Amino acid sequence: MGNKYSVPHYFVGKEVWIKNKKGLELEIYSQSRRLIAKHKLSLKKGEIIIDKSHYKSKSYNESSNYEKLSLLFMERFSGC
Numbered sequence: 001m002g003n004k005y006s007v008p009h010y011f012v013g014k015e016v017w018i019k020n021k022k023g024l025e026l027e028i029y030s031q032s033r034r035l036i037a038k039h040k041l042s043l044k045k046g047e048i049i050i051d052k053s054h055y056k057s058k059s060y061n062e063s064s065n066y067e068k069l070s071l072l073f074m075e076r077f078s079g080c
Contacts, residue, residue: 004077005039006050009069048077 007016007028016036017029028037039049055069 003042003047006054007037008054011036
């Protein structure tokens with residue numbers, strides 16, 4: 001089982017490109033080749049890595065939006 005890394009909420013369900021940078025960092029690109037996320041690679045397997053900034057939205061309180069979306073993210077990908 002591999003790790004799962006978050007992307008900004010507006011890229012959920014969209015195809016993205018992933019680039020491993022020297023085995024230390026993961027870069028995630030949109031279809032238009034724009035960098036949309038960076039994560040340090042986890043050395044563990046089966047991890048779910050979430051960047052809180054991916055869940056910021058003007059229409060929701062930051063903490064409640066993060067909590068709701070991270071819970072959905074965990075539910076969606078914990079059984080993969």
